[in-house]
Amino acid sequence: MAFFGSKKSRTALAASLRDSSKLSSRLRELLSNRGTLSRLSVCLLTILILMVAVESWKAPFPYRLGMFFEHGIVANSTFKVANPIETDRQRTQKESEVPYYFKHNPNLIDKLPELLKDDLIAIANAKSLDELNTDIRAELGLTPSRRLEQFRDQFPEEPEQTFAELKSLVSSPDSKDTQKIKDLIDDFKKLIAPLSDFGIVNENDLAQNQIRIYDDKITIINDVTNEEKKVTPFDIRLPDQLSANGVIGLPLETNVYKRLVPLKEVLSHWIHFQAPTTLVYDPQRTLEERNQARNQVEEIFDTFQRGTILVEPGQLIDDNQLALLRAEYEAKEKKVPSYERGIRITIIFLMLVVLAVLNGYHLLRNKKAVARTVSRLSIYLSVIILTIFLARLLSYDPWRAEVLPLVATVMVFAIVYDQMMAILTALSLSLVICLSTGGSLGHFVVLMSVSAVAVTSLGNVSSRSTLIKLGxxxxxxxFLVYWGINLINNQELSNDFFDQQIVWESLQGAGWCLAAGYLVAGSLPFIESLFGVVTDISLLEMSNVSHPLLQELVRRAPGTYNHSISVATIGEAAADKIGANGLLVRVAAYYHDIGKMLKPQYFIENMVQGSESLHDNLAPAMSTLIIIGHVKDGVDLARQHNLPQPIIDFIEQHHGTTLVEYFFREAEKQADLSPDHKTDAEESSFRYPGPRPQTREAGVMMLSDAVESASRTLSDPTPKRIKSLVHSLVMKRLLDGQFNECSLTLSEINVVEESLVKSLIGIYHGRIKYPEERSA
Structure with a gap:
């Protein structure tokens, strides 16, 4: 037993074990709560998404355009950089070597001999030139006005002479015309046989596709045999084919076909007229072949050895140097082993957990509505994720605008939540942004300085111009902080006092801050809708008496409207006294009793003096249901008219769970007279459904509403009676536990009480009696 120590130590150990057991039990109970697990899951998911957003598996890239390095930057490792200029040059060269592709239909050439035969027979049968068809004359060049320009000097001046020569070649006195024509056609078939191999191209196709006649290569694909043949533009242009060195002109020049030599000019002219285009450009095949050739050329890299100077000393980083630094960074990242990445991920995860715990503790202590509601917590965390994602995305060149989403979010949180929560969130966001983008300590100071200005200036937003001025x-x-930090980081202040790069970057950041002010100002209605809050701007808009609900309230229940105006007046003054939002109390007071307009005659302030009360003919329980029902009716009306949730909360909470005392006492009297109806006087049936006030402003509203209504029952509202009445009502609600769920302290309740007394005394102050006019 000595091993376990003294009795005192054993007792301490037992107590410690009991405490540990209680803690474990409490922890198990907490984790067994489905809502708690949901919120923890949302937080864990947020951390995991943030790890992806900040690319936690690799180091941040710290370099940006315009950065200054006094001693330059030297390569720490050997790396390769793609040379796009040389790569593109070689790919373009390879692409230019690919020929143009044309589809060739040789069947069109086979029709030419028959066409020529018909024309020659027509010449043989004609006795004079006039008997020839006008089309045949034009084809053979026998009509000077329609003769092709390149043949105008090759024909005799008189077409009759050419006709006579042709006729002598195709006919003779012995009437053997058929044999002459047959021999000529046989030679003609042999003459044009190369056209079936080469084809004929349309000159427009060459011009439209910018095919150079003497430089480019062409591949023709035979539609019949599907064979490919490489040719030059000279081989397929009809003028070149008919020239002295062409596939048709050369045999005629060298007398290969002697019978056709006398017909050389006429035949050439006829071929120009009748020869069809057999080659059609194939852009798809050409493009495919060129892309394939281009893709076969691998990317060319320039190698930079370790120790190579990437940025010269005293130089600013330009586009080319930034590309080199990025390439070195990527090369080094590829060499990082997996276990190092695992360590980096773990460290970043723990850092994010620490920040989450810090912010979560503040939420649990000061913003329970956000921390304990999955939907509100999800919205808060989603905005943080979006901010970090956008900040990282915009932190790179040419934007350099990470300050824009940061200050916009900080401004929104200052408006929606409070200044403490906004500055705490700004701290976390600035840390994550700087660490994930390689930002320096000086940059962190800049971001926090701007965030501090945004938070401290947003105690309330009374107008949209406030946000613009804040921008x-x-x-x-x-501008001042960024410029100042960059200035003091240099040894020689005089040289960098008006450095253009620093001034430009300072102005650029200042411009993004101004843009954030305009962005938040323009997005304010959407922000209010998303977070379920109202700003002073919206409250001022809602306080306009021309609002449809208030106009309807004036028409249906004027007594209730006057009561609401009085509650607004005294409630705003009381709220301002304790530092609460008096404007919110005032506007909420305008709408807190709108439910009464549906049954106005059942509420005393709307009854005509001397008329019978409708409650006289109702049981106390039924009267209570009607009175209590104005809360639910008010909520329904508010939602139909799209009033914001904070105003609806006031409508629900301004009576809390208080007792409808008058009808409860009536029910008790009836129960005393009739013992069988004891159950009709249960207190729980005569209480408002609640909830109790959840905010200081709602608590002030409850007291203002109660004392304003009760003060109207005083026959002689002296200051002493008013003070006594207010104190009794305040104590009754305090002892009834109506303020247990809001943050009103006893000292604040006392201040509110004094303010209400002062306001009511002012309303019911006495007046001097003016002397009556003496009669004459």
Missing amino acids: FGMGLTY
Whole structure:
């Protein structure tokens, strides 16, 4: 037993074990709560998404355009950089070597001999030139006006002479015309046989596709045999084919076909007229072949050895140097082993957990509505994720605008939640942004300085111009802090006092801050809708008496409307006294009793003096249901008219769970007279459904509503009676536990009480009696 120590130590150990057991039990109970697990799951999912957003598996890339390095930057390892210029040059060269592809239909050439035969027979049968068809004359060049320009000097001046020569070649006195024509056609078939191999191209195809006649190569694909043949533009252009060195002109020049030599000019002219285009450009095949040739050329890289100077000393980083630094960074990242990446991921995860715990503790202590509601917590965390994602995306060149989403989010949180939560979130966001983008300590100071200006200036938003002015203030702060930090980091202040790069970057950041002010100002209605809050701007818009609900309230229940105006007046003054939002209380007071307009005659302030009360003919329980029902009716009306949720909360909470005392006492009297109806006087049946006030403003509203209504029952509202009445109502609600769920302290309740007393005394102050006019 000595091993376990003294009795005192054993007792301490037992107590410690009991405490540990209680803690474990509490932890198990907490984790068994489905809502808690949901919120923890949302937080864990947020951390995992943030790890992806910040690319936690690799180091941040710290370089940006315009950065200055006094001693330059030297390569720490050997790496390769793609040379796009040389790569493109070689790919373009390879692409240019690919020929143009044309589809060839040789069957069109086979029709030419028959056409020529018909024309020659027509010549043989004609006795004079006039008897020939006009089309045949044009084809053979026998009509000077229609003769092709390149043949005008090759024909005799008189077409009759050419006709006579032709006729002598195709006919003779012994009437053997058929044999002469047959011999000529046989030679003609042999003459044009190369056209079936080469084809004939349309000159427009060459011009439209910018095919150079003497430089480019062409491949023709025979539609019949599907064979490919490489040719030059000279081989397929009809003028070149008919020239002295062409596939048709050369045999005629060298007398290969002697019978056709006398017909050389006429035949050439006829071929120009009748020869069809057999080659059609194939752009798809050409493009495919060129892309294939281009893709076969692998990317060319330039190698930079370790120790190579990437940025010269005293130089600013330009586009080319930034590309080199990026290439070195990527090369080094590829060499990082898996276990190092695992360590980096673990460290970043733990850092994010620490920040999550810090922010989560503040939420649990000060913003329970956000921390304990999955939907509100999800919105808060989603905005943080979006901010970090956008900040990282915009932090790179040419934007350099990570300050824009940061200050916009900080401004939104300052408006929606409070200044403490906004500055705490700004701290976390600035840390994550700087660590994930390679930002320096100086940059962190810049971001926090701008965030501090945004938070401290947003105690309330009374107008949209407030946000615009704040944008100018943030921009000025960014400019001065950024410029100052970059200035003091250099040894020689005089050389960098008006450095253009620093001034430009300062102005650029200031511009983004100004843009954030305009962005938040323009998005304010959407922000209010998303987070379920109202700003002073919206409250001022809602306080306009021309609002449809207020106009309807005036028409249906004027007594209730006057009561609401009085509650708004005294409630706003009381709220301002304790530092609460008096404007919110005032506007909420305008709408807190709108449900009464559906049954106005059942509420005393709307009854005509001397008329019978409708409650006289109802049981106390039924009267209570009607009275209590104005809360539910008010909520329904508010939602139909799209009033914001904070105003609806006031409508629900301004009576809390208080007792409808008058009808409860009536029910008790009836129960005393009739013992069988004891159950009709249960207190729970005569209480409002609640909930109790959840905010200081709702608590002030409850007291203002109660004392304003009760003060109207005083026959002689002296200051002493008013004070006594207010104190009794305050104590009754305090002892009834109506303020247990809001943050009103006893000292604040006392201040509210004094303010209400002062306001009511002012309303019911006495007046001097004016002397009556003496009669004459």
